[in-house]
Amino acid sequence: MARITAPVQGYNGTIGDVVFENGVAETDNPAVIAYCRGAGYTVDGETIEAAHEPPVDSRDVERVRLGTPLRDAAVDPWPEDFLPPTNAGQADPHGPQVVSPGAHAVPPAPIVPGPVSPDPDEQQAAETEVAQRVLVEGQPATVVAERSRPPQSAPKAAWVDYAVSQGADRGEAEATSKADLIDRYGRDQADEEK
Structure with missing residues (x-):
């Protein structure tokens, strides 16, 4: 059992699970003993003085880069980039001809x-x-979506997404049968003109 004396006389408190009374405590806890030795407490009559090193001058510190530097895919596209900006590396990287499609259904690109x-x-x-x-050529999103209409054999969820892209309320589209969605949104423009 180690006897520990606090550097402040009369200290009453705890370090970990060790209780100090009037600046003295006894413990077998190796973590508390190690902490106290390093913090200037007297352990079994021995006090280890902490080395006082001068403060570090930041001008003398070597800088080391940690992690990956940021990279603008519009300026420096890599072949393995997923959903890279359109025309990346070919047009003004921050001009109107370079846009990022983003993840599925994330603005500014349409669904x-x-x-x-x-x-x-x-x-x-x-x-x-x-x-x-839509974003570079300026075509209306509804025209682009019209050309991307799902086949009749597609699952209902595809027709719901398509109906929403055509301006339908998602809740109403989900409550509508697939056959009614196809009837309402699946007609060819040629059929509507007849």
Whole structure:
């Protein structure tokens, strides 16, 4: 059992699970003993003086970069970038010809109707095409979405997303049957003109 004396006479308090009374405590706890030795307490009659080093001058410290530096994909695109900005590395990186499609259904690009592809390359191509056509070429989002109408065999969720892209309320579209969604939003423009 180690006897520990606090550097402040009469100290009453605790360090970990060790209680000091009138500046003295006894313990077998190796963590508390080690702490007290390093903090200037007297342990079993021995006090270790902490080394007092001069403060560090920040001009003398070598700088070391930690982590990965930030990179603007519009300025410095890499082939492995997922959903990189359109025209990256080809046009003014911060001009109107370079836009980022972002993740699925994240503004400013419109929602790409239909299911999200499990193939990242296929999904990237679809998202980038829509962002290019709407944000760079200025085509109305409804026209772009019209060209991207899901097939009739697509699941109802794809038709709900498509209906929402056409201006429908999501709650109402989800409450509508797939057949009614196809009837309302699945007609070709040619059929409507007849």
